[in-house]
Amino acid sequence: MVLFSGLLNKFQYLGAVTLHSFQRLGRGSLFLLEVLMGSANLFTRPMLLVKQLYAVGVQTLIIIIVAGLFVGMVMALQSYYALVDFGAEDSVGVMVALSLLRELGPVITALLFAGRAGSALTAEIGLMKATEQLSGMEMMAVNPMKRVIAPRFIAGFISMPLLATIFSAVGVMGAYLVAVEMLGLDSGSFWSQPQNTVDLYLDIYNGVIKSLVFGFVATWIAVFEGYDCIPTSEGLGQATTRTVVHSSLAILFLDFVLTALMFAK
């Protein structure tokens, strides 16, 4: 009897968690619809978007450049040590370029973006809710979806592929510094192999598509968590944590799905 009751409690808990998750997904979807409809307003108020592009995109640039440089450098070292045993060290350039363009560029940029810009968006919107700024706007007959949420969402969506492109470019330069300047590989073969191998559609376009998808999902999660948070310091802390955790997991899961779809033979 006790065992049955314990089992029932677990089922009850599982049911409650599932219902809650679906409820949030439904709320999040309606929220997204409202944000997308509110985005049309940005054509008449472009400065709202420009301001957010600076906050979300430009202010994330430093961390992206520094991380890209080190990732490229580490990859060049690791590739060199692995390939030199087979006399294939000339392929360091192409290995780094393909890894960055197909996977690491979009994925690491998105993870850094979720940690830096995503958490900042959640905290900012959540704090605006806690300090009644969003309610205040509503009472001034101003729709916060149009003025606050939509510019931030679109800015995130636009910034992500640009940041991922910069990450990959800086990464390749970092690899060049290590492979050619430090380890003494031939500069000609470092550049010519990627030129011959990297495919515009298969590698570059697919990488851009991935970063667009990651940007869309990561920014959606960030702005929704901020807007939906419980307006207390504890609620805001939980929402910011959820943004980073959910965005990171969503990015890694979607990366698997997109890679499976894009590179299937």
Add this chain to the structure above:
Amino acid sequence: MSDILVKIRDLHFSRGNRKIFDGLSLDIPRQGVSAIMGPSGTGKTTLLKLIGGQLRPDSGSIEVDGLDVHQLSTGKLFELRQRMGMLFQSGALLTDLSVFENVAYPLREHTRLSESMLRHLVLLKLNAVGLRGAAELSPSELSGGMARRVALARAMALDPMMIMYDEPFTGQDPISMGVLVSLISELNNALKICSIIVSHDVPETMSIADQIHIISAGKVVESGSPDSLRKSESAWTHQFIHGDADGPVPFHYPAEPLLDDLLLDGSHTG
């Protein structure tokens, strides 16, 4: 034009299982200062949000200037809100804008005024609340009382027909409180508008209100002028107005008899 600006009828509203309003009805006249008073947690702020259409009631109706707030389309509701000002307890100033830009915000959003006209209007509004000199400060540089005065200037930027004040006196020092009390009263008299004050600060509110509605347990307990409420024979009204520690609102939160709790062997229900 009816003399009643806000008409609330048989309002029911709950949060979860907790009933906030249970058939509340009241009228608020088009001119004058009306106060809605009651202890913390009786839903005074909720009532303002219901009047402003930010919350939907479970049943009942709220009419503002003859329009049923909860039957309006979003566009019509936003049009109505342009004629309603609201002063939030925290001020709710936009922290990324200066004091000047905060007051200019509703004007920029809803009018096509030239920059010089807009500047004149904003400075006049700020002058009315005594903060013209603080126009270039940011909200973080303001004291609590100053922030509320800026919020008041912003609330009246579009010359509304009514202004709702959510706990305007809470947490203010005596000077700021005095300034706010006289500002609300003077602005109401000068602009001939409807002011709705939600508060539990009895002496300040009673000093400027023309009419007071006391709410408790989701209903209006008593309505009347400050003088009539002072003389009220209702034990509840007497306890609230005089701040008695015990009365119809008990000192103790409902609990089991003390002896039963003391005899429990260390376990508690929390």
